[in-house]
Amino acid sequence: MYRTHTCGELRIADVNKNVTLSGWVQRVRNLGGMTFIDLRDRYGITQLVINSESKSGLSAKADELGREFVIQITGTVAERSSKNNKIPTGEIEIILDEIEILNPSELPPFTIEDDSDGGDELRMKYRYLDLRRTPVRRNLELRHQMGIEIRNYLSEKGFLDVETPFLIKSTPEGARDFVVPSRVHPGQFYALPQSPQVFKQLLMVAGYDRYFQIVKCFRDEDLRADRQPEFTQIDCEMAFVGREEVLSAFEGLTKHLFRKVKNIDIEDDFPRMSYADAIEFYGSDKPDIRFGMTFKNLTTQVQGKGFKVFDDAEYIGGICAGGCGDYSRKDLDKLTDFVRKPQIGAQGLVYVKYNEDGSLKSSVDKFFDAEQLKSWADIFEAKPGDLLLILAGPKSKTLNALSELRLEMGNRLGLRDKNVFAPLWVVDFPLLEWDEDSQRFYAMHHPFTSPVKTDLELLNSDPGKVRADAYDLVINGVELGGGSIRIHNSELQKRMFEVLGFTDEEARNQFGFLMNAFKYGAPPHGGIAFGFDRWVSLFAGLDSIRDVIAFPKNNAARDVMIDSPSPIHQNQLEELYIQLKSTE
Amino acid sequence: MYRTHTCGELRIADVNKNVTLSGWVQRVRNLGGMTFIDLRDRYGITQLVINSESKSGLSAKADELGREFVIQITGTVAERSSKNNKIPTGEIEIILDEIEILNPSELPPFTIEDDSDGGDELRMKYRYLDLRRTPVRRNLELRHQMGIEIRNYLSEKGFLDVETPFLIKSTPEGARDFVVPSRVHPGQFYALPQSPQVFKQLLMVAGYDRYFQIVKCFRDEDLRADRQPEFTQIDCEMAFVGREEVLSAFEGLTKHLFRKVKNIDIEDDFPRMSYADAIEFYGSDKPDIRFGMTFKNLTTQVQGKGFKVFDDAEYIGGICAGGCGDYSRKDLDKLTDFVRKPQIGAQGLVYVKYNEDGSLKSSVDKFFDAEQLKSWADIFEAKPGDLLLILAGPKSKTLNALSELRLEMGNRLGLRDKNVFAPLWVVDFPLLEWDEDSQRFYAMHHPFTSPVKTDLELLNSDPGKVRADAYDLVINGVELGGGSIRIHNSELQKRMFEVLGFTDEEARNQFGFLMNAFKYGAPPHGGIAFGFDRWVSLFAGLDSIRDVIAFPKNNAARDVMIDSPSPIHQNQLEELYIQLKSTE
Structure with a gap:
């Protein structure tokens, strides 16, 4: 057995116990003829001591130790003479009997401390060492906790966690799709989902009523700061609901997370603001209303x-x-x-x-x-x-x-305190955006977004004025999520495609299987998707989503630790029936 | 509001309540001047009645209804004269006041009943209709429940749910890798993970101590029955453990699932059998010991x-x-x-x-x-x-x-009752397999699998005899999961690569970043991965994993509902710097 306790566990009540611990050497100090070793694991740091009464040879063994060596020790818990009240184990230390080196370590390329001396690039390359640092680990522990809370809350509310496929179909508008060549079907490709949008709507057609999933999504975007080619969504959909039911359900989730994770009770309903007001009074569709x-x-x-x-x-x-x-x-x-x-x-x-x-x-x-x-x-x-x-x-x-x-x-003016949270629903987005270049309307969200009922008439007379039954959750100026009530009526959907300038054939090509599904009794439905990475980083008080992802890619969509993407073997290409285009 | 209650909710205590329900028309019957409608949603079926005292016009409206129409009704709960004790709502019916057709339905291509008249192909093509059938929905509800139980159990035991990347790196042995061309890095490719093996080991190096993830994995295999190109693993890893701690932890998880999901208490420790005995006495490394x-x-x-x-x-x-x-x-x-x-x-x-x-x-x-x-x-x-x-x-x-x-x-002889479960640990697998063609050893699991300590000597004298510190969980002849204690010592790892006939360079090319990580203090660690699809299908009493996946692919790795894989546009290929190989 490698340990009887973790490095964060022993207290004054454990004095005189014989214990075995394992962990990483944080540092070794020699002081007044004694040797002090800080031993670290995920759970904390415990001080180990070799004093004048210790077994001969132990000091010599300690001299071999370097930073980040993995060791196993046995010893006896003792009360410290000079206590450290900054750490939970600060009242005790372990008088050592044995040290075994489980694995040595080369000198790490940067210090494993809360404030590391390593630059961004170096820490990305040695991400497994960066992950040892307490602030980074705390971010991932927070992410874990939030995932658990979200799943349990939604499950209790009757939402079913349903996995949707990753190998799906590229659409003609899927310019930002990552594609995957098929070995079995020469010349054909899967695509990775930018979101499970279509599948969650199919689940509503299938009568699943309430669906959620915490799921990876993929977008091969032009690179911008704080974008990742793969990111995680909390994806949700409900049937037989209008806007009120959706907002109420996810306001509930949000308040639950604040209470459980941040220990903040939000009593009041979240304020709501129309898109028009947000632009007029804040110049942004995601106003920071702190x-x-x-x-x-x-x-x-x-x-x-x-x-x-x-x-x-x-x-x-x-x-x-x-x-x-x-x-x-x-x-x-x-x-x-x-x-x-x-x-x-x-x-x-x-x-x-x-x-x-x-x-x-x-x-x-x-x-x-x-x-x-x-x-x-x-x-x-x-x-x-x-x-x-x-x-x-x-x-x-x-x-x-x-x-x-x-x-x-x-x-x-210090008005943007990271410990103050001001949630806001932004509602009544425009349904359509006019594009001057192509002289046509585009769907601001996606073509299944329902117009606000009272604006239906305008769809013929003045489509640009039609408001969508869409909503965003904004906290502190960060857009955490957004969604809409969907069109479930095939006549209205057809009209929508007309306004968007799709021919019947284009609509069929792009959304054929969804439109087909809608023929067989689609219920009224709507949903929302949250950026999980963003939500965690908001709760962690961070500005970047990169810090809440265990193995992020850099701003060039590259994983510098594993060196990916990278060339593949010619025989792999051949098996996939593709070849590289000569780059003249 | 679309409903005050679901179709599975009303009981005798609700008699005389005025209610609104929404759902799908299961069937319409005219009987003795009355009309009966079975209304269905995810939660159940409720009987609706139009009788001689009903508002005029209601019967005519009911005549318009067809199977799978989506309707909203209001009415009054009444006690049934002839009760149906097969369904929870069987004591009541709703005397109708209003019917609104929310969405009509074309006649579905097969019946939405427990025993459908639709063949496999047809049900796959219209999967969103197949998913409406109660047995299929129950499978996915079971999957949801198992996911929740697994996550909560492991979380309580201190395991952290950490997401590992999907866009990783192809390895020279990754012949079964799905690859993803990069638009940003011409001629370079990501690969989809066959498992998060390397990342979970890096998390152990990073000190995360206990990790788990329920995660999609991908394998571009030659197609076999009951294989899916994308499948879901319960992936787990622990640090500072030997085999006993791993088996004990996951025996705990298994017993927990049996208790919570199948209502079966398993008191005894799971029996263990060596690979040698399994082969000698059952002719299989996954014996059915029922x-x-x-x-x-x-x-x-x-x-x-x-x-x-x-x-x-x-x-x-x-x-x-x-x-x-x-x-x-x-x-x-x-x-x-x-x-x-x-x-x-x-x-x-x-x-x-x-x-x-x-x-x-x-x-x-x-x-x-x-x-x-x-x-x-x-x-x-x-x-x-x-x-x-x-x-x-x-x-x-x-x-x-x-x-x-x-x-x-x-x-x-009826000895393989689906309601009887006989779990078994198979242990002591051979470390290496000799391949006659290439005249070399291959790792039976993977090259990081640790030999059993007492067999270390044999690694030089008789490598074929070395047992691996590996284990499989087998239930009823189904291999639910497997794992091993990993090599954490770089000397032993080097020796292992020698035995496998890797040159230094090959080992570095293939596992460079992991071997590099191991230089900086890798703890002893080991883990296991379970096939989540298989586990759910075992608990559901099914023979195929396809039935516990919402949107499965067929045996040719094709999604016949969305028609994927499929050709992509020439301009997409160009953006990705690839072209199709002419198929002469």
Whole structure:
């Protein structure tokens, strides 16, 4: 037997027990003729001691030990003279009888400490060593716990965990599909699922009523920061429900997770915000509502006073940064630089300082008098000491820039505390997006998303105005999940395909088996899918999903530890009836 | 709201309640001026009634209904005059007020009944309709329940559910790998995992101590009955353990599942049998020990009496079929035909009938006298009324044929009851298999499997004799899972690669990152993986894993519902830098 206890288990009540422990050598110190070894495993750290009364030879053995050696020891639990109240085992130590080296270790390429000295690349390459670090392990323990809680909660609510296939079919629009050549069927391919969307709808047609799955999905996307080619969804679907039932079910799940995992009780219903309001007041479809600082639209108010920047702008709007009236010239220049960054793209920044003495000072004093500035301040309900920040330009771009500025000011003012959580349902998304290039509508979610019932008429008269019966769960500005009520009526589905400019044949080719299934009694249904990686990283207080994935890929979709993707053998290619295209 | 109750919920206590139900029309009957509708959902069936007092027009509406229409009804719960005690809702019916057709249905291509009239192919093509059938739904509900129980049990025992990657690396021996061309890295490929073996070992190196995952795995195998290209494993690994700890942990899991899912308490430790004994006494490494009928080796006993078939045979052995002494000539001919089938391949069958009067009658009376036959019967401890069945030939082939014969006799004698479960650990597998063609040893499990400690010496002197520290869990002749203690010592691993005939470079190419990881303090570890599909089908009393998979592929690895695999567009191929090989 390799151990009687783990390294996180022994307490003062265990003193005098003879114990066997196994683990990794965290460090070895010689101090006043004694040797101290910190022994580490998943469960904690225990201090081992060799003192003057120890068996001869033990000290010599200890001298052989290096960091990350795997050892097995036996010894007797003793009370420590100088206790360490930072760790649960800090009141005891083990007076050693024996040390056996189970496996030596080369010197690791970085330190296995909470704050490692290893850079990103190195830690990715030696991910199995990075995983030894306590903060990384805690992230994966959190992920485990959340998975268990989600499954048990949904199972208790009658949701069935059903596995859907990974080797599915590529669709003509599946440009981001990973494909898998078949050895048995030459020239044919499977595709890996971007989501189990179609299968969960088929399960509803099959009468399964409530379905969920925590499942890997795949998307061969152009690489962006914090995207992984494989990611994990909490995928859910319900039958005989409308929007209210879906939101209520998953608000329940969310509150359950907060309570069980974060020890936070959320009593109130989550607020809801229309997509239109989210854009108008936050410039984003995933507003961070931990703080206000909502946009005021000044367009009609400020035009026609001879300030060309305003007069030419489609939209003028701003925010009121409470208590920032004392910002220096330098502070304001920095903010101006911020909004002018290419990825934000504003032309400039107009400010109005509401001084403590009640006077107002702006960057546009030439064009606007004190009374006018005061009327702006009133719109913002600003108080002396506040700072108005105003952007002008094309509406969509300016709203977006203002959103970035708002988040930046939220950060500066400490309004985005990672321990505060503000959930929000964003609802009533547009059903369709017009694409200028192809001169056609695209489905904003997917072509099965149901229009809001009261907007059905508009589908003929003004399709761009139709709202979808779709919803997103947003927490702290992070879109955790989204879904919709689906179209279950084949007439409406047909109409939808027409609006999307699909011919009958295109629709059949792409969604034939789903449309076929719908002929045999499809119930009303709807669902939602959550990004599990994102949810874990939100709860872990992390900015990246990479840190909650055991073996992530880097930003080039490469696993640098196993060196994948990589070339394969010619005979493998031949067996698959494919060859590499010569890259001229 | 689509419903106040499900179709499985209402009882006599609900009489007079006004309710709304939704579901599928199972059938409509007109009887004595009344109309009866069976309404079905996942939860059950409820009878709806239109009688002479019902609102006018309701009957006409009911006449529109066809099988599998989705309807919503309101009505009042009433006590039935003729109760149906076969279903939980059989004491009540709903007197209808309203019927709304939510979705009509075309006539389904087969009946949605427990015993469907649809053939295999048709039910696969319309799997979403097949899934509506109660027995199929029960299989998936069982699968759900088992998944929940497994996860909660292992989680309580300190196992962490860690997701390992799906897009991994193909290895030179990965002939059965599915590969995935990379769009971002031209000419390079990911591979789908045949198992997370390497990653779970890395997690042990990373100190995770106890890991599990219920995870899809992929194998592009030559197709055999009851194999699926994608299948689900319960994958587990533990650190600082030997064989005893692993067997004890997973015997615990197995007993837990029997208790929770099958309501069967297994008190005793599971029996263990060496691989050598399993082959010697059952002719199989996965013996069905629900019944005895073990082999007796007669080779030395029966040779040298002039019967050439015996004298030329490497092995002669048999079984005693209790109570079959009255088998007719025709019965025995059938058994002879059975063992002569090409897939079994025996040359013939020798029988000895132990008559009730104590006399013995055999098919080899010419060569053996009564006394000799009696001595055989004594070896089998046969009683009057029993039948000895004896095969002779090359050892391995004959043992295998005898195993098939034993199972056949077990079936005939009703000794293989699907409600009786006999778990067994098979241990001490050979470490290596000699391959005549390539004149080298292969690892029977995989190259990380540890030899049994006491056999280490043999690794140099007689590698073929070395036993592996490996184990299989076998229940009722089904191999549910298998695993091993792994080699954690890099010297031993190096020696193992030598025995397997790997050059240093080959070993590095194939397992480089794992061997590299082992340099940094690998703990002793071992694990096991179970076939989840097989386990569910065993518990469901099914012979095929296909019936416990929501969307299975057929025996040609094809999903006939979605028609996959299928050709992909030329531009997709181009984006992936591959082209189809012309098939001359």
